[in-house]
Amino acid sequence: MRITAIPGDGIGPEVMREALRVLSFFGGRELKVDVAHAGRTAHDASGHVLPEITERLVLDSDAVLLGAIGDNRPGDYEDGLRPETALLALRKSMGCSINLRPILCTAQPLGSRYGYAAGSDILIVRELNGCAYYGRPRGTRLVHAPSAIVPEGFDTMRYSDAEVRRVARFALEAARHRRGMVLSVDKANVLSTSRLWRDSVASTACEYTDVHLEHCYVDSASVEIMTRPHDYDVVLTGNLFGDILSDQLSMLPGSLGMLPSAAVGHNGRGLYEPVHGSAPSIAGLGVACPIAAILSLAMLLRHALGWHAEAAIVDAAVERVARALPEQGVPYGKASSASTSEVGDAVMAELRYMS
Ligand SMILES: NC(=O)C1=CN([C@@H]2O[C@H](COP(=O)(O)OP(=O)(O)OC[C@H]3O[C@@H](n4cnc5c(N)ncnc54)[C@H](O)[C@@H]3O)[C@@H](O)[C@H]2O)C=CC1
Ligand SMILES: CC(C)CC(=O)C(=O)O
Numbered sequence: 001m002r003i004t005a006i007p008g009d010g011i012g013p014e015v016m017r018e019a020l021r022v023l024s025f026f027g028g029r030e031l032k033v034d035v036a037h038a039g040r041t042a043h044d045a046s047g048h049v050l051p052e053i054t055e056r057l058v059l060d061s062d063a064v065l066l067g068a069i070g071d072n073r074p075g076d077y078e079d080g081l082r083p084e085t086a087l088l089a090l091r092k093s094m095g096c097s098i099n100l101r102p103i104l105c106t107a108q109p110l111g112s113r114y115g116y117a118a119g120s121d122i123l124i125v126r127e128l129n130g131c132a133y134y135g136r137p138r139g140t141r142l143v144h145a146p147s148a149i150v151p152e153g154f155d156t157m158r159y160s161d162a163e164v165r166r167v168a169r170f171a172l173e174a175a176r177h178r179r180g181m182v183l184s185v186d187k188a189n190v191l192s193t194s195r196l197w198r199d200s201v202a203s204t205a206c207e208y209t210d211v212h213l214e215h216c217y218v219d220s221a222s223v224e225i226m227t228r229p230h231d232y233d234v235v236l237t238g239n240l241f242g243d244i245l246s247d248q249l250s251m252l253p254g255s256l257g258m259l260p261s262a263a264v265g266h267n268g269r270g271l272y273e274p275v276h277g278s279a280p281s282i283a284g285l286g287v288a289c290p291i292a293a294i295l296s297l298a299m300l301l302r303h304a305l306g307w308h309a310e311a312a313i314v315d316a317a318v319e320r321v322a323r324a325l326p327e328q329g330v331p332y333g334k335a336s337s338a339s340t341s342e343v344g345d346a347v348m349a350e351l352r353y354m355s
């Protein structure tokens with residue numbers, strides 16, 4: 001089995017270090033880990049946000065573990081391609097069209113404001129290879145306004161029936177193994193893409209009479225799920241809405257720094273990464289929460305390697321650590337006032353204790 005680890009930018013390498021420590025706990029097995037670069041870090045070293053060597057390693061591996069990619073400093077990027085385009089390209093080239101973002105609230109969510117969410121368990125199933133993030137044409141251009149020539153930006157939001165059916169089927173299957181409910185989130189009152197989305201989801205669901213399907217507009221869903229998280233099971237949505245909703249719902253367990261994700265492709269290969277980004281303002285301070293990265297590793301162990309027992313141990317170790325974290329004065333994104341390596345040390349100690 002081969003894993004490619006891409007630490008990336010900002011806090012990416014900091015949280016990756018802790019995830020790889022956890023992986024090394026299960027060392028001594030047939031596992032080869034290559035480290036590769038992408039994003040701003042890769043651009044500064046090689047002139048490309050996605051060097052060819054990284055692409056080759058990724059396509060040769062069974063799974064990819066990624067820290068975060070992105071940078072807010074101005075950069076002289078080739079063809080104007082920002083670091084984030086490396087991540088979009090990786091997701092596309094790996095065929096990772098389905099993004100699983102579990103929002104699992106333990107009995108004691110961090111942050112007392114959202115204590116009511118305790119015990120809720122939502123799985124966001126987000127389409128990942130389409131929508132406005134990939135649609136063409138896109139760009140900026142000069143247009144004639146009444147009294148001047150002015151710049152405008154434009155993107156294309158696009159979904160095909162087949163793309164929607166593929167992710168809908170995945171969500172409906174997932175619901176069968178959970179509590180049997182799917183909420184499909186769109187903006188069908190305004191967008192043509194969403195009207196097609198709703199029709200395609202509804203017609204796919206005809207084959208799943210045992211699953212209860214509801215539809216909701218994204219603006220309303222963002223409030224409904226936050227206020228009644230226990231009423232929801234699988235949340236099915238497109239690329240753009242899923243991106244926004246998952247950051248918002250990270251407040252239910254208490255921190256963006258705790259949310260893992262898995263992007264799965266048709267050939268079983270997957271990209272495992274925290275939901276959060278490179279958090280430039282805290283990069284280098286050693287305060288980033290590594291829990292999302294460690295839980296993403298657990299998803300990799302389970303889904304890519306089939307190491308179910310090991311994944312369960314990592315999940316349990318993290319849960320025990322999260323319960324014990326001090327939560328006073330914790331800012332948005334962070335899980336506690338503990339440092340990155342202190343959280344990593346605590347997870348390693350739990351792993352040793354439980355094994
Ligand atoms: N998958 C990826 O690689 C993603 C990359 N990005 C990129 O990351 C860069 C920063 O984007 P932002 O919008 O600021 O989102 P962000 O997720 O990096 O940060 C949002 C807020 O959460 C905090 N935060 C995030 N992760 C944290 C952690 N593990 N521990 C403690 N605090 C944490 C940050 O300090 C910030 O206050 C951008 O270049 C963006 O494009 C954004 C989201 C996903
Ligand atoms: C950085 C973007 C490419 C995507 C993003 O924010 C996400 O997938 O959560």
Ligand SMILES: [Mg+2]
Nearest residue numbers: 243244247275
């Ligand atoms: Mg995002």
